[in-house]
Amino acid sequence: MHVIGYYICERVVTPDFLHGLSKQIYSVSPCIGEQHPNLSGCFWQRYEKEKEVYRKRWKLDDEVFQQLFLDVSDLFERKLLDTDGRFLCLADALHIYESYFADGSCLLLGISLAEQYFSMIQKEVKLIGTELPMGRSIGCDILGWDISSFHTFLCNSLQADVQGDEEISFNIHGLVENPYSIVVQYAASIAEMGEPVDWLPYEILLYEC
Numbered sequence: 564m565h566v567i568g569y570y571i572c573e574r575v576v577t578p579d580f581l582h583g584l585s586k587q588i589y590s591v592s593p594c595i596g597e598q599h600p601n602l603s604g605c606f607w608q609r610y611e612k613e614k615e616v617y618r619k620r621w622k623l624d625d626e627v628f629q630q631l632f633l634d635v636s637d638l639f640e641r642k643l644l645d646t647d648g649r650f651l652c653l654a655d656a657l658h659i660y661e662s663y664f665a666d667g668s669c670l671l672l673g674i675s676l677a678e679q680y681f682s683m684i685q686k687e688v689k690l691i692g693t694e695l696p697m698g699r700s701i702g703c704d705i706l707g708w709d710i711s712s713f714h715t716f717l718c719n720s721l722q723a724d725v726q727g728d729e730e731i732s733f734n735i736h737g738l739v740e741n742p743y744s745i746v747v748q749y750a751a752s753i754a755e756m757g758e759p760v761d762w763l764p765y766e767i768l769l770y771e772c
Contacts, residue, residue: 702738707760
């Protein structure tokens, strides 16, 4: 297994169309959840209104907010942060989390992929981390890369179509709680369904901060 990246994921209300899941969910997919830093809120140019809203949302004074901008700029320059908010190194993700987003509403999560799928994701994603898993597993997800971000199979409500040796079930985080070996079966069973992506099974790791 390799951790191909780390996300700071905010707890959000589970969308209404996902019946049967927990009331709140953490997701690395922008279609379902919120990931930080939000680049429109702290980095991209011509988003001044969004930046002010973002600064107030996280209760950052002007000096600290400027430091967030500089930190994000530095990570981009060194190609250690991708445009979907994915950090390549745990140390960088920990620094940003502890400095700006440690109010209790976010978790620092890693997405870990089995060796057999690594060559596939390398063809699709330009920037990939290769650190070995160190966090605590809190569930699984089935993700597909589409242009600039990951999408979860939940975006397409494909949880109703998966097939495997066990019935699919979800935990309090909105993640699949079946063993990874079973999630591998689920991912294979929905190939070519939904969006035109390669649905791959990921283990989601929590890093205590």
